[in-house]
Amino acid sequence: MAAPAATAAELEAQGFRPLDEASLVAYIRATPALAASLGGRVDALEVKEVGDGNLNFVYIVLSEAGSVVVKQALPYIRCEGDSWPMTRERAYFEASALQEHGRLCPDHVPEVYHFDRAMSLIGMRYIKPPHIILRKGLIAGVQYPLLAEHMAEYMARTLFFTSLLYNSTTDHKKRVAQYCGNVELCRLTEQVVFSDPYMVSKFNHWTSPFLDKDAESVREDDGLKLEIAELKSIFIERAQSLIHGDLHTGSIMVTTDSTQVIDPEFAFYGPMGYDIGAFLGNLILAYFAQDGHADQANDRKDYKEWILKTIEESWNLFQQKFVGLWNKHKVGNGEAYLPAIYNNPELLSVAQKKYMTSLFHDSLGFGSAKMIRRIVGIAHVEDFDSIEDASKRAPCERRALDCAKAILKGRRQFESIEQVIAHVRSITHD
Amino acid sequence: MAAPAATAAELEAQGFRPLDEASLVAYIRATPALAASLGGRVDALEVKEVGDGNLNFVYIVLSEAGSVVVKQALPYIRCEGDSWPMTRERAYFEASALQEHGRLCPDHVPEVYHFDRAMSLIGMRYIKPPHIILRKGLIAGVQYPLLAEHMAEYMARTLFFTSLLYNSTTDHKKRVAQYCGNVELCRLTEQVVFSDPYMVSKFNHWTSPFLDKDAESVREDDGLKLEIAELKSIFIERAQSLIHGDLHTGSIMVTTDSTQVIDPEFAFYGPMGYDIGAFLGNLILAYFAQDGHADQANDRKDYKEWILKTIEESWNLFQQKFVGLWNKHKVGNGEAYLPAIYNNPELLSVAQKKYMTSLFHDSLGFGSAKMIRRIVGIAHVEDFDSIEDASKRAPCERRALDCAKAILKGRRQFESIEQVIAHVRSITHD
Incomplete structure (x- = not known):
């Protein structure tokens, strides 16, 4: 499909590291826009991984005073057992489109609170149950x-x-x-x-x-x-x-x-x-x-x-x-x-x-x-x-x-x- | 049509100055690719302005040992008495297309010898009479x-x-x-x-x-x-x-x-x-x-x-x-x-x-x-x-x-x- 996937060292040199629940919490605490979406209450966060792990990590993060979804694109897609390298830059286009479509149709598109291009990471409104x-x-x-x-x-x-x-x-x-x-x-x-x-x-x-x-x-x-x-x-x-x-x-x-x-x-x-x-x-x-x-x-x-x-x-x-x-x-x-x-x-x-x-x-x-x-x-x-x-x-x-x-x-x-x-x-x- | 034309001072700050016959000769002497097209004989050049002055300056330059056409885009077009500002960047696209089409069809496209983006200037093969x-x-x-x-x-x-x-x-x-x-x-x-x-x-x-x-x-x-x-x-x-x-x-x-x-x-x-x-x-x-x-x-x-x-x-x-x-x-x-x-x-x-x-x-x-x-x-x-x-x-x-x-x-x-x-x-x- 495309160029071979970058190694972990190459990814790190690009400023990318895949987050897990612990490093996600640290990232949120260091990022004002994400902390704000949680009402500033970042001491005791509840984190749930909900992505299917095929393309992206998707975490729901809840505090007593707010919530946010954090989505991180991985440098590949898994599909039917195969793994294809796939540019993380798709996160940039996803964030850009969410922002543009959100501006045009705010009732039906979640707000983007934060975008980190190096990390391929989008923080956006949590679309709550019963959705x-x-x-x-x-x-x-x-x-x-x-x-x-x-x-x-x-x-x-x-x-x-x-x-x-x-x-x-x-x-x-x-x-x-x-x-x-x-x-x-x-x-x-x-x-x-x-x-x-x-x-x-x-x-x-x-x-x-x-x-x-x-x-x-x-x-x-x-x-x-x-x-x-x-x-x-x-x-x-x-x-x-x-x-x-x-x-x-x-x-x-x-x-x-x-x-x-x-x-x-x-x-x-x-x-x-x-x-x-x-x-x-x-x-x-x-x-x-x-x-x-x-x-x-x-x-x-x-x-x-x-x-x-x-x-x-x-x-x-x-x-x-x-x-x-x-x-x-x-x-x-x-x-x-x-x-x-x-x-x-x-x-x-x-x-x-x-x-x-x-x-x-x-x-x-x-x-x-x-x-x-x-x-x-x-x-x-x-x-x-x-x-x-x-x-x-x-x-x-x-x-x-x-x-x-x-x-x-x-x-x-x-x-x-x-x-x-x-x-x-x-x-x-x- | 577009933004107002740049002033002479603004153009100069961009590295652009419209050439006349005298400054063209100096420019050619200082530019190896153009000098080479003239067989290196840049002491006694014959220069003819052949552009219609509406969009571009076009000069035919002849030496005893070679020839070149020099085309410089102006920051406007004149048409039917009106003057419209028009980006000089068109010279970049003209040079790019000449090069790409020339590579694909060299028999029917003149070669580009030299391109100077700041000066919006293209040096290309002179298509001689009886063309x-x-x-x-x-x-x-x-x-x-x-x-x-x-x-x-x-x-x-x-x-x-x-x-x-x-x-x-x-x-x-x-x-x-x-x-x-x-x-x-x-x-x-x-x-x-x-x-x-x-x-x-x-x-x-x-x-x-x-x-x-x-x-x-x-x-x-x-x-x-x-x-x-x-x-x-x-x-x-x-x-x-x-x-x-x-x-x-x-x-x-x-x-x-x-x-x-x-x-x-x-x-x-x-x-x-x-x-x-x-x-x-x-x-x-x-x-x-x-x-x-x-x-x-x-x-x-x-x-x-x-x-x-x-x-x-x-x-x-x-x-x-x-x-x-x-x-x-x-x-x-x-x-x-x-x-x-x-x-x-x-x-x-x-x-x-x-x-x-x-x-x-x-x-x-x-x-x-x-x-x-x-x-x-x-x-x-x-x-x-x-x-x-x-x-x-x-x-x-x-x-x-x-x-x-x-x-x-x-x-x-x-x-x-x-x-x-x-x-x-x-x-x-x-």
Whole structure:
């Protein structure tokens, strides 16, 4: 993947040392911004390691008077038993994106209290219980009545305000250049989303033997390969907005009245549709997983309807909010649609429809690609993995895969999210 | 346009002083790389100022044993009587692009002998007589039998070898970030190509009163405005290759057996189609100008046919060479079309056709936009301006404008360059 991992001595020379619970406490005591987040009460701290140890250390730190989450990036990622060197600089981009998106959408992004670039360490707001990872809530069958509204707001604000619809080309290019530095994470996405699932790769796996033929058919589908090449180009070449870059349902923490987006370490200037697609695609995965979670107590039928309604509302509210921001800020620094050119409401409205249709098709393409890679690629989703019986899991995954393939190839035929949902529903019922 | 121009004192503090003939000679004598280009014979130099004084000083320097061109960027551009501050840093991007494109295509790009960033000064190979600017040759009705072959080679090599078809994403993003710095020149293009012609702007002019209605109809053509918005987005957002950025027929010097591309100060990572379109669009302008240059001695009919043939061959040879490079380098650092995925010749061939069709439509779009702005925007072309009788010039310009509007709006319907040429021809004959 990349250059070999630095040795411990090299890391130390760079000012980096991985913290454990004891050294973390010393670090906090020596760091005013972190001490302040704990109300200055740093004598008796409670520390809990909650990271999965695959990419980062994540500690929850509590005092009598406050709390903080401390996240430290490690110089590698562990994935499926392999260890890949991976730049710690991703912490810089994560902190930068949290700060920028947090400024634009403070209700749905945790505040950054402290960032230490040499240590690859971020101190940020602790998102307290009863917040849980959305994916776990979707598996448990919990409805989040405000999820669509909140995510539409988050996506509309972060994507609009970092696009050329709002910013001058000068500001835009400056930020694009900055985030070009996060290329190692972009390359990881390129590999695991746009390449590996479509070729023989030791990293791929699937529910075998049930999906052997399905995985093979992905690798032999020329139509799919033509579409994925186009999406891969857009992903790398098109600097449209500062995107989160990994906006699946594992990057979102929720309660019934709060939605918080975390972990933007893949952030860069890329296509807006990649974020929207990630969110919608992962909801569709959750939908297809429900049959595997159904039992006599709960057939999950109502819950499946709620997921579909959430998908529908997420796109429709996003679209409405995004166009609303566009109309509100049509006179400003943005140079993409100058008022002197798009000088009548009908023309602007047609231009907006064209823009949103193109964004819709991008979102469907990227969303489908994200679904496919979760079934036949390296990293799967707990939605399916938690269905223990493989003979029960496989048909759920197959429906999701078939759905994704059809949407990816036929995305330009869909004119509304309702049509997409009708398609999703049609696959379930056969 | 930008920040106010620096004062003379500020410029001096930056290490910049505009050279005149006397100080240029002193500078050359003190600069080994320039002295060497003159064979070390720097005692009796012949210096000729050949720049138009609008953007840069350009000096030809000759000794008994050698020659060099010295180009110095000024901190402003003069255009139509107005003076705009314009970063001297464009000299850095021009030198960088000359070096990079020169490495990739040495036959058609002058060597850089010396670059002085503080002085915004480039010393490069003197492109000797009988080389003339291609545009002047096109006005004079001179045929260049190798032009299509040479330009196809130049475009194929510079665009292919700086794209993701050849380079790793890591190298690509590094260079994209570097050229984001040339944003002031990008903004100038945005304004003069993608904005001003479609709105009321004091910078616009046209052959009045003949084309008053035509200019107005551009400003009121909603279909055109929808298309130009899309092209503008692609221009700013899509970092496909290191493009020249200003590849019109005034940036090319020719003899019957040599073709040299100069002046890439607008270079940045942008859409390939912008370069291809600039070249083809300016040839179409030259075609429509021929009726204004016809006289009893020469009806220019044969010459018009030669221009059309050159357009046809330029695209077809470009396509052939570009796909040839792709096939030759399909196993390499490029990650866009991995051999393990595009693993049979038929699939790769279909993928290439899809890629080239999309590039063709981009080129037609950008080429048309470049034509339109030369008729109703700020900077016109000598092809038309040299037709002194306005009543004779206006119908030529109108045909070019009508042709460009139709191609811009209908570009996706064209399947081959032959169809485009049939369309160009149909407009001439009505």
